[in-house]
Amino acid sequence: MEIERILLTQEELQARVKELGAVLSAEYAEKTPVFVGVLRGAVHFFTDLMLHFPHPCQYDFIGAASYGDGTQSSGQVMLTKDVMTDLQGRHVVVVEDILDTGLTLRFVTDWLKGKNPASLKLCVLLDKPARRRADISADYIGFTIPNEFVVGYGLDYQELYRNLPYIGILKP
Numbered sequence: 001m002e003i004e005r006i007l008l009t010q011e012e013l014q015a016r017v018k019e020l021g022a023v024l025s026a027e028y029a030e031k032t033p034v035f036v037g038v039l040r041g042a043v044h045f046f047t048d049l050m051l052h053f054p055h056p057c058q059y060d061f062i063g064a065a066s067y068g069d070g071t072q073s074s075g076q077v078m079l080t081k082d083v084m085t086d087l088q089g090r091h092v093v094v095v096e097d098i099l100d101t102g103l104t105l106r107f108v109t110d111w112l113k114g115k116n117p118a119s120l121k122l123c124v125l126l127d128k129p130a131r132r133r134a135d136i137s138a139d140y141i142g143f144t145i146p147n148e149f150v151v152g153y154g155l156d157y158q159e160l161y162r163n164l165p166y167i168g169i170l171k172p
């Protein structure tokens with residue numbers, strides 16, 4: 001498989017992530033939030049975003065898997081790793097790579113709400129609203145993208161391409 005074209009360049013990603021960091025800073029500067037990254041796709045977005053949040057905060061990670069090896073969601077979501085932090089009464093921001101059908105984030109946010117946080121918001125780098133199946137929307141969105149299967153900047157196809165510094169579309 002090869003990259004057919006670049007959808008978002010490294011420069012576009014970095015500029016938007018910086019803007020999102022500023023938005024989160026305005027909202028959470030005094031709240032010592034817990035940022036919960038969803039493994040593994042959010043890894044680059046999470047770490048870059050955090051470098052633009054210069055206020056007290058904590059990190060944690062949750063693992064969820066729904067895709068298997070293909071490009072279609074199986075609809076089945078599995079928790080592969082739970083958070084370690086006690087979220088009771090905390091301000092939680094879930095950081096994820098992409099909101100597609102929404103089934104993964106519906107499951108993850110419901111799971112985390114069960115831990116009684118003071119607030120829970122959702123920050124996604126990419127939103128693909130065309131394929132939504134679950135009733136969920138993000139509070140903070142980097143880019144709304146068309147219905148294409150994208151890779152890079154953490155997003156994989158069969159576990160490859162996560163290390164691309166840009167987001168691209170694969171040749172069919």
Ligand code: 5GP
Pocket residue numbers: 041066067073096097098099100101102103104105148149150151152155156157
């Ligand atoms: P959802 O449950 O919203 O359908 O999808 C969630 C997960 O599916 C994402 O965390 C991501 O891992 C994967 N996914 C959805 N759309 C894409 C895509 O366009 N490219 C890649 N590489 N993964 C995707």
